[in-house]
Every structure is written in structure tokens, then in C-alpha cells.
Amino acid sequence: xxxxxxxxxxxxxxxxxxxxxxxxxxxxxxxxxxxxxxxxxxxxxxxxxxxxxxxxxxxxxxxxxxxxxxxxxxxxxxxxxxxxxxxxxxxxxxxxxxxxxxxxxxxxxxxxxxxxxxxxxxxxxxxxxxxxxxxxxxxxxxxxxxxxxxxxxxxxxxxxxxxxxxxxxxxxxxxxxxxxxxxxxxxxxxxxxxxxxxxxxxxxxxxxxxxxxxxxxxxxxxxxxxxxxxxxxxxxxxxxxxxxxxxxxxxxxxxxxxxxxxxxxxxxxxxxxxxxxxxxxxxxxxxxxxxxxxxxxxxxxxxxxxxxxxxxxxxxxxxxxxxxxxxxxxxxxxxxxxxxxxxxxxxxxxxxxxxxxxxxxxxxxxxxxxxxxxxxxxxxxxxxxxx
Numbered sequence: 216x217x218x219x220x221x222x223x224x225x226x227x228x229x230x231x232x233x234x235x236x237x238x239x240x241x242x243x244x245x246x247x248x249x250x251x252x253x254x255x256x257x258x259x260x261x262x263x264x265x266x267x268x269x270x271x272x273x274x275x276x277x278x279x280x281x282x283x284x285x286x287x288x289x290x291x292x293x294x295x296x297x298x299x300x301x302x303x304x305x306x307x308x309x310x311x312x313x314x315x316x317x318x319x320x321x322x323x324x325x326x327x328x329x330x331x332x333x334x335x336x337x338x339x340x341x342x343x344x345x346x347x348x349x350x351x352x353x354x355x356x357x358x359x360x361x362x363x364x365x366x367x368x369x370x371x372x373x374x375x376x377x378x379x380x381x382x383x384x385x386x387x388x389x390x391x392x393x394x395x396x397x398x399x400x401x402x403x404x405x406x407x408x409x410x411x412x413x414x415x416x417x418x419x420x421x422x423x424x425x426x427x428x429x430x431x432x433x434x435x436x437x438x439x440x441x442x443x444x445x446x447x448x449x450x451x452x453x454x455x456x457x458x459x460x461x462x463x464x465x466x467x468x469x470x471x472x473x474x475x476x477x478x479x480x481x482x483x484x485x486x487x488x489x490x491x492x493x494x495x496x497x498x499x500x501x502x503x504x505x506x507x508x509x510x511x512x513x514x515x516x517x518x519x520x521x522x523x524x525x526x527x528x529x530x531x532x533x534x535x536x537x538x539x540x541x542x543x544x545x546x547x548x549x550x551x552x553x554x555x556x557x558x559x560x561x562x563x564x565x566x567x568x569x570x571x572x573x574x575x576x577x578x579x580x581x582x583x584x585x586x587x588x589x590x591x592x593x594x595x596x597x598x599x600x601x602x
Contacts, residue, residue: 307595307598307602309556309557310557310562310581310599310600317341317342317345317600317601318601319341320338320340320341321601324337324371324374324375325371325372325375326371327371328371329370329371330363330369330370330371334374338374338378339352339356342355342356342563345562345563345600346533346563346564346567347563347564347566348533348563348564348566350567350571351385351563351566351570351571354570355378355381355385358381359378359381362377375601379597379598382566382597382600383593383597385566385570386565386566386569386593386597387593389575389593391577391590392577393405393550394521394549395431395487395522396519396521399486399517399518399519399521400517401477401480401481401517401519402477402480402481402486402487402488402517402518403486403488403518403519403521403522404473404477404514404518404519404520404521404522405487405489405490405520405522406506406509406510406513406522406523406524407419407489407490407491407492407524407552408494408506408523408524408525408526408542408548409494409526409538409542410494410538411494411495412528413494413527413528413531413538413554414526414528414552414554414580415439415491415494415526416439416448416449416452416491417448417452418524418526418578418580418588419435419449419489420449420452420585421452421580421586421587421588422489422524422578422588423435423452424452424456424586426487427456427457431485432459432483432484432486432487433456433457433458433459433485433487434460434461434476434479435452435453435459435476435488435490436460436461436472436476436477436489436490437449437450437460437461437462437491438469438472438476438491438492438509439469439493439494440463440464440466440467440468440469440493441466441469441493441495442493442494442495446462446463446465449491450462456585458489459479459483459485461475461476461479463475469492469505469509470505470508470509470511470512470513473488473490473492473509473513474512474513474516476488477513477516477517478516480518481517481518488518490509490513492506492509493505493506503541503542503544503545503546504545506542506545506546507546510546510547522549522550523546523547523548523550524550524551524552524577525538525539525542525546525548525550525551525574526552526554527551527552527553527554527564527568528554528555529553529554529555529556529562529564530558532564533564535553536564536567536568536571536572539568539572539574540572543572543574548574549574550574550576550577550578551568551574551575551577552576552577552578552580552588553565553576553578553579553580553591554580555580556581557580557581557582562600565596575591576591577590577591578590578591579591579596
């Protein structure tokens with residue numbers, strides 16, 4: 216082998232050795248891979264529910280306080296203030312169905328040249344369709360007939376104008392303010408009574424929003440312990456209105472819940488307790504007897520019942536009058552909340568309730584939003600029926 220070949224061989228061996236050395240050095244200096252996270256470590260750093268492999272992983276729900284035998288006080292936060300423009304929304308815009316019950320008859324009467332029997336027939340039918348009731352309708356029209364006979368009213372326009380004025384006068388003079396006694400040492404207690412489905416709980420929530428906005432500290436009492444989910448519904452309203460709430464076990468004693476709510480309100484310096492009550496019982500106990508007991512127990516502490524609001528669904532018509540009689544006898548009703556008036560052609564029940572039972576309608580429900588429970592204005596109401 217020549218000298219030049221030997222030199223080339225040596226250089227080749229050195230090159231191979233150098234390459235192997237570089238590879239070995241690179242392997243020694245390469246950073247070690249991160250250790251695998253174990254399942255136990257993953258569970259320690261995330262909040263998931265233990266599920267089978269093929270089940271979806273979902274976030275762990277927020278813990279809910281268990282229902283126990285003793286009432287539980289839940290502090291609610293203000294989540295939605297009352298919007299003033301909703302409260303002042305036009306009543307006329309919401310009474311299209313009730314107005315329709317009268318508008319056809321009024322148009323027919325005004326289209327005539329004089330006042331005759333058909334005038335009275337049309338008006339009577341319209342009043343009955345509006346659910347004013349036979350007794351009140353007869354009284355209204357008898358008065359007008361007498362004035363026509365005495366020549367005080369001679370034209371259809373005068374008859375319609377007199378009917379409008381007479382209907383307003385029938386509703387005049389009643390006190391429609393919600394009773395709040397600021398001189399009490401303990402809280403005022405407002406009981407909400409009525410049958411299931413009339414809108415008691417929803418109305419209570421809306422009233423709470425109004426009273427919180429007026430500066431009162433409000434405690435709600437979830438006294439309808441017999442209706443499924445009534446407590447949850449009221450808790451939602453408490454959050455929306457900024458009120459507090461006292462709840463008890465489902466099916467528990469309503470009187471106990473309301474009594475504890477009054478005691479809690481007194482201890483916390485709250486000045487108003489809004490108490491939901493049962494509209495139906497899942498037992499042989501008479502509902503009216505239960506409500507009498509609720510009222511007695513509510514006043515055993517420092518609080519006083521200053522308002523008993525009967526909630527009536529306007530769409531039930533004359534059945535609402537029957538309900539009003541029953542509840543008035545049992546609970547000393549001081550005012551009526553007439554709900555769902557925007558969806559009813561039977562707003563005339565207002566006249567039957569006030570004329571026959573002498574119970575003032577204080578609030579009317581004109582929609583679903585938190586501001587759609589408004590103070591009842593009789594003049595505005597009657598005008599909305601005619602115009």
C-alpha cells in the first residue's frame with residue numbers, strides 16, 4: 216500500500232470517529248422528556264365529575280344547599296333593577312281584548328239616530344261579554360234607562376258618555392294604596408293568597424322588586440310548601456328583586472316557614488315580609504282553615520299582617536268572584552291583584568269584585584316582565600275599555 220493510500224485511510228477513520236462522537240454527545244445533552252401526568256394528578260388540578268371512559272366529562276355543578284326540616288335563610292343579591300319605563304307603559308295598549316268586548320257595541324249604538332230597545336240590548340250583551348256580571352250590568356243600565364226616561368239623556372252619544380262616567384263612579388273612592396305601617400316595631404307582613412295558577416308567586420316577586428326599589432328591606436317567605444318547585448321559583452324572584460328569602464322543606468308546615476321568616480326579618484332589621492301561601496293542599500286539610508292558621512301564626516311575633524292580597528286570574532271571569540268570596544271570608548282580604556288582564560276580554564270582573572264584595576283592586580298584571588304589575592287606576596282602566 217502506497218503512502219498516499221495510507222494517509223487517505225487514516226483520514227477516513229478519523230472522520231468516522233468524529234461523526235460517532237458528535238452523535239453520542241448530542242444524545243447526552245438532549246433535555247429529558249417531561250414526566251407524564253398521572254390520572255390522580257390531573258384530578259387534583261381540575262374540577263370534573265368522575266365518569267366512565269365513554270361518558271362526557273362535564274364541569275362539576277355548583278353545590279346547592281340541601282333542603283332540611285328547618286327553614287333555610289338564603290341571602291339574595293340584586294340582579295335586575297325595576298325599570299321605570301316598563302311600569303309606566305300604557306294600560307290602553309295592553310287591554311285590546313277587553314276593549315274589543317265593548318267597542319263593537321259602542322260603535323253600533325253611536326251609529327244610530329236615537330235610543331231604543333236595541334240600544335239596551337247591545338249594551339247589555341257587551342257588558343256581559345266583558346264579564347261585568349248580570350247584577351252590575353243590570354244596575355248600570357237601569358240607571359241610564361231612568362235618565363233617558365227623564366229626558367236627561369237624549370242621544371246615543373250622551374248615553375255612552377253617561378255609561379263611561381257611571382262606570383268610573385262605581386270604582387271611585389276606594390283606597391288603593393298598599394298598606395304599610397311605618398310605626399310598627401316589627402316588620403309589616405303582606406300575605407299573598409289565591410288558587411294555584413293565578414300568579415301568586417310571580418306577583419309576589421314583582422311586588423318585591425317594587426318595594427326594594429322604594430327603599431324597603433324585603434324578606435320573602437316561601438310558604439307554598441305543597442307545590443313542587445314553588446320555593447325555587449320564589450328564590451329566582453328573590454335574586455332578581457334583591458330580596459332575601461326563607462324556605463323550608465317541601466311539604467312542610469307553611470305557618471312555621473312564615474313565622475320563621477318574620478322572626479328572621481325582625482332580627483335582620485327588615486321592615487317587610489312578603490309571604491307566599493298555598494293555593495292547594497295535598498291532604499284532607501281544608502285550605503281556608505290552613506290560611507286562617509297562617510295568619511294567626513304570622514302575628515305571634517313582633518310583625519303584623521297589614522295587607523292580604525288576593526291574586527285572581529282575570530281570564531277566569533266570574534269564577535274569580537267565587538274565589539274572592541271564599542278567600543275574603545277566611546283571610547280578611549284587603550285588596551285584589553288581578554293578573555293576566557292583557558290576555559283577557561273579561562276585565563269587567565273588576566266591577567263585580569268592587570261592587571259586590573267592596574274589595575279594592577290594587578294592582579293589575581299587564582304582562583310577563585318584572586315591571587308589568589302596575590297600580591290600578593280606575594279612570595285609566597275605564598277609558599281604555601272605551602277608546
